[in-house]
Amino acid sequence: MxxxxxxxxxxxxxxxxxxxxxxxxxxxxxxxxxxxxxxxxxxxxxxxxxxxxxxxxxxxxxxxxxxxxxxxxxxxxxxxxxxxxxxxxYYRFVSYYRSLFNLPVIGVTGTCGKTTTKEMIAWILSEKQQVVRTKLSHNGLARNLDYLLEIDDSTDSAVFEMGVSGPNQLLYSAHYFRPQIGIITAIGTDHIEGFRSQDAYIAEKAKMLTAVGKKGTVLLNRDDETVRNLDLREFTGKVLYYGQHSTAHYRAHSISFNLKKNGMDFTLVCPEGEYAAFVPGFGTHNVSNALAALGAASLVGVKMTDAIRRLRSFEHVKSHLQFHQGRKGSLLIDDTWNTNPTSIEAALEVLAETAEGRKTVAVIGEIEELGAYSEQEHRKVGALVAKKNVDVLIAVGKEASPICKEAAKGGLHPSAIHHVNTQAELLTLLNQLASPRTSILLKTSMRRSFSNTLQALVEKPKKD
The missing domain is CATH 3.40.1390 (Udp-n-acetylmuramoylalanyl-d-glutamate--2,6- Diaminopimelate Ligase; Chain: A, domain 1)
Incomplete structure (x- = not known):
């Protein structure tokens, strides 16, 4: 401070x-x-x-x-x-303190991708700047003052993740942070039990338009249907889109999995020109996060060539599609940081694209904070599992049973569908399935699921 x-x-x-x-x-x-x-x-x-x-x-x-x-x-x-x-x-003090600094502030919200996008932006900017940012995905309202007070006369820029689990929370954070640039990564279904309806949840995310002010700039995901259809008629600031669509201001094409380099190659087309780019980590969703980060960095004055070069050395947050050597030589994909229907789809894509002929096993935990939408959203996940041609499904938790039912409806053979409620059941089943020809996705929430399941599945290094 x-x-x-x-x-x-x-x-x-x-x-x-x-x-x-x-x-x-x-x-x-x-x-x-x-x-x-x-x-x-x-x-x-x-x-x-x-x-x-x-x-x-x-x-x-x-x-x-x-x-x-x-x-x-x-x-x-x-x-x-x-x-x-x-x-x-207290509010007068907060407003006064924030007013002491004239610096670029970027706010990031969305159902998924916001932590990675925020970390990418901070990584790019921090090469030459002093950057204040929210830590990991710790975006609870009680932490806001702590982050704000990290700003001092040496700070060049700030990037904050702005999550919501109830009405008006985004504007509450905006009162502290006063972002001039806002990013909405995607709007799916998550933390919805704090809202009256899905429409109310969408409306809360859309308040990023208000948060950046009348002269602010928003970067919106053109590939996300809900974000694309937000009502912008009252917004008088600047609107920029990113994505694969031909109308996006920051557009990616020629996207491919680079298994040797453990990341994604793509071509970036933007106002500055056309560039070959690479982002560590797998999945087209990862390219989307990179587009938002590159766009935001450009808006605060970073040369695009510098931003692309810096992005190549980005290290992902723990448990965001991390690869490990698993039991019996299996490939283990850890995506246990959090879970929602949108991120599950992205994880299933990575499971399929990196399998290289292995049998694919998707371990999917129940999704939290869905309220009345729980059954329908779990059914959507089951349909996704069937659509992505997963070889074996293991659903974890009492609320996860609709995943199994919908996967069966989608054509997954009943013998390939398992529903477990205890860690012992899960580990026994995975021990039977694991082999050098098996790729296992662990897609469960860090909050409620078995906390040490990952540790039990990762192959321990042999002692000399």
Whole structure:
């Protein structure tokens, strides 16, 4: 965080000093009970409690509260500032802090692909810039202030993943981050139980158009039907598309799997010209993420040739279609970071395209947070499994049974369909199927599925 004089902050908060010194320098800001409180922190008490102890192991903190009677044992080194509404004062501070910096900020949202796209952008920019970014897929609202306060006078740009699991959450994040460039990677079905309907979920993702402001720029996935059909009539900013469609501003063609280099070759056509490009990792969805990242980097001033070169050395986030040597010499594909119908389709494509004659086994876990849409979305997954000609399906979890039923309807032989509910069942079955001629996709969620299944399946290195 940029160091700030308390005397200035008090005016921003519209506060009144009840006790303590105002000749302090603030070096951190925190919500009480949510963020780490360090020495010389500005601490916002947003909950009115009858008795609230202040941390004893930090010094020179400044407390902002609308209920000073709740404080216990206020030391001499603690400054107490009274405000009429602590939450509103907090927002005023956040807005003020963000206003201190004029830098490019890129926001990324979508049902899937947003973490990889964000990481690609950060990787490209970080070659010559100081970049602040959200960590992995940790995009919960409580973390927003932490990321914002990483911005200081040395920061050149920022790229933030903006996830949603309920109404108005995207605009809540936008209030902090103020992106001028927004990316929508894809809109499928995920985290939907927090919404009234699929339409409400789509509308929430579309709020990226509002988030970037009237003069902002949005990069939209032209190949995603829902994104392509978003209503842009009220948006007055700049709209750019990426994808394989001929009308995309950042377009990929001649896409191919490069098994020797473990990635995807493609030709990029963009306003700067036409280029041969490569992205590590498999799948046409990975090319789509790369197009968004290259487009965003170009918008903030990176030469396209430099961006393409930097992208070649990108390393994927753990458990995003990572390849391992599995049991009995099998090929194991780890895509256990998260799961939703859109990412399952992408993973099944990779399973098929990299099998090279091996028997394909798809281990697919139940999908979380679908609410009333659970059965229909699991059925869609079953239809996809049949369509992709998977040799063996193993569905994991109680909610996954519709996957099996729909796969059977799609033509997958019943003897090739298995439904398991325990890790022991899964490992026994995979031990029977594994061989050097078997390719196994593990596509389950990191949150609810068996946490150590992957470790049990990866071949252990032999000791000398």
């Amino acid at each position: 940029k160091n700030l004089p308390l005397s200035v902050i008090i005016r921003v908060l519209e506060g009144r000093v009840l006790s303590g010194s105002v000749t302090k320098t603030i070096k951190n800001a925190a919500k009480y009970g949510e963020h780490l409180i360090t020495d010389e922190s500005l601490v916002f008490l947003l909950k009115k409690k009858a008795s609230l102890p202040l941390p004893a192991n930090v010094r020179n903190i400044t407390v902002v509260t609308s209920n000073p009677k709740a404080l216990k044992q206020v030391r001499d080194d603690v400054t107490v500032i009274y405000v009429e509404n602590a939450r509103k004062a």
